Amino acid sequence: MDMKVQHRHPPLPEQVILGERDQALITLIQTGLPLSKTPYADLGRSLGMDEEEVISRLKNLIDDKVIKRFGVVVRHHELGYRANAMVVWDIPDDIISDLGSCLGQFDFVTLCYRRPRRLPEWPYNLFTMIHGQDRDDVLENVQLLVESCGLNEIGHKVLFSTRRFKQRGAIYRKTEMTD
């Protein structure tokens, strides 16, 4: 193994170490929650946990933010949000977290990440995903962001997608409980 490659992107310090019972639970529900009267009890039966254990483990995973959100995962396209663009911004490093938080509060912004610049080819360091009913609506939303967050002096670029090749839900872990 090439150690230089291994260390190019060290794990983030915020990483949570999960026990194997949590991992087993996560693996079981990553494709979805059972559509049954008592979904947590049903999950527990296949894991050898009682209902209370399932519920309290899920609660802890939510508190630790391992689970970001619990509920429906919508396909924007099917819901009338037919257009989206990756909109990237070149923001001075000292104000990026204030502006990132400002952009994130709009409901048509579904991703808001800081990523490295790659100079000279790529000066942008804040990446957002902006949705709209159509392309004009997306551009209007971008304009609304510029005005609301005071971004007139900030360089940005709107990258519409022209083709989508692959979309799958990421499967993160395949683990089995051993006890």
Add this chain to the structure above:
Amino acid sequence: MMDELDRKIINVLQSGFPLSKEPYAEVAAQLEITEVELITRLQGLLENKTLSRFGPMYDAQKMGGSFSLVALQVPEEDFDAVADVVNSYSEVAHNYQRDHKFNMWYVIAAEAPGQIAEVNREIEQRTGLKVFNFPKLAEYYVGLQLPV
């Protein structure tokens, strides 16, 4: 097609789901419908693919998984051949063509950070193109809800 009730269900469930013994009954009461009706509606929305999933959304990085966004500048005439190479990796979760000099944008989802570098290195070797890797450095809060 979705009706008013489907929209109400999605809007309520986008904000979360109770951790209680009979959570569907609880949400149904809130929507003033029966538990059976709620479950039937959810099954329908999953089957017709309006919803891709009903359950938890994980923070993969907290779980030790690793993601990165990667961009390539692909000559127009090579685009399909390069797409075939990139899409052949199971670690590539999605891949979009975009209207910019950087015209191919894909996301790699891997269990270990080293795997991302490895896939990118192979793609560089196989396509002869320079890979621009954009790992996430910080994430700003988004509401993650779109009214429908």
